[in-house]
Amino acid sequence: MEFIREKEAEKELPREQQPWFRMREELRKTRALPRVIKAKDFYRAHGGKVQAITHRVDWPAWPDEGVPLKSFLAWTMEIEPLKGDLQLRGHGHQNEAVFYILEGKGYEVHDQVKYPWEAGDVVIVHSGCVHAHFSSDPAKPARALVINPKPMYMHLNLKEQQSRS
Numbered sequence: 001m002e003f004i005r006e007k008e009a010e011k012e013l014p015r016e017q018q019p020w021f022r023m024r025e026e027l028r029k030t031r032a033l034p035r036v037i038k039a040k041d042f043y044r045a046h047g048g049k050v051q052a053i054t055h056r057v058d059w060p061a062w063p064d065e066g067v068p069l070k071s072f073l074a075w076t077m078e079i080e081p082l083k084g085d086l087q088l089r090g091h092g093h094q095n096e097a098v099f100y101i102l103e104g105k106g107y108e109v110h111d112q113v114k115y116p117w118e119a120g121d122v123v124i125v126h127s128g129c130v131h132a133h134f135s136s137d138p139a140k141p142a143r144a145l146v147i148n149p150k151p152m153y154m155h156l157n158l159k160e161q162q163s164r165s
Contacts, residue, residue, distance in 0.1 A: 008103055009030075014038070015029060015152040018032075030068050030070075031068070033066060033067065033068040034066075035068065037053060039066065042076075042107070043055070043056050049077060049078040049141075050075055050076070050077045050078075050108045051075060051076045051077075052073075052074075052075040053067075053074040053075055053076070054069050054072070054073050054074045054075070055066045055067070055073050055075075070133060070151060071149060071151055071152045072147060072148060072149045072150070072151065072152065073146075073147070073148055073149075073150050073151065074143050074145065074146065075145075075146050076102065076143060076144065076146070077143070077144055077146055078141035078142070078143055079106055079133045079134065079135045079141055079142040079144055080134070080135055080141050081106075081134055081135045081136070081137065081141070082134045084127060089130075089132070090109060090130050090131050090132030091130070091131070091132070092128060092129060092130040092131065093127075093128075093150075094127055094128060094153055094158040095127060095148050095149050095150045095152075095158070096124070096125060096127050096148065096149065097125040097146060097147070097148035098122060098123070098124060098125075098146070098147045098148070099112070099122065099123035099125070099133070099144040099145070099146050100121075100122050100143055100144060100145040100147075101117050101118060101119050101120065101121045101122070101123065101142060101143075101144050102142075102143040102145055103119050103142060104118070104119060104135050104136075104140065104141065104142025104143060104145045105117070105118040105119070105135070105136045105137065105142065106133065106134050106135040106136045106137075106142045107136065108123055108125075108131060108132070108133055108134075109131065109132045109134070110125065110126075110129050110130070110131045111129055111131075112129055112130075115135075119142075122141045123144070138139075
């Protein structure tokens, strides 16, 4: 019965307020956005160490309106060498992540297991894994392209993310 009342209410709305029309309009706007984002347009944060491709680094992490992606984030980041035991404790989150290593050599610590990597490798961070990333070169950070589905997880109210002590 409730469903029928909702359908009747939809009939009373003007065309541009109908749910199907709004979804079509959103799709039209998304398809009109650029398919190539120039490096000069990346948002830079933390002294240029992070170059966000899909979003600003400020939370909540959500794709910017000017990017034709809604379900995942992408950014490049510098990975520093280990600088103390606090950093080694790492962090965890419910969403998975993929790191494509662009340059350098280093390692991950996932749930207290060390995994070495180098340029060209792909690092997979599993959901719920306590992890940290480190460059092996004390003089030069490594760089990685990071991709994760955080917006989808946030939409589903799977928001737990924290540093571990």
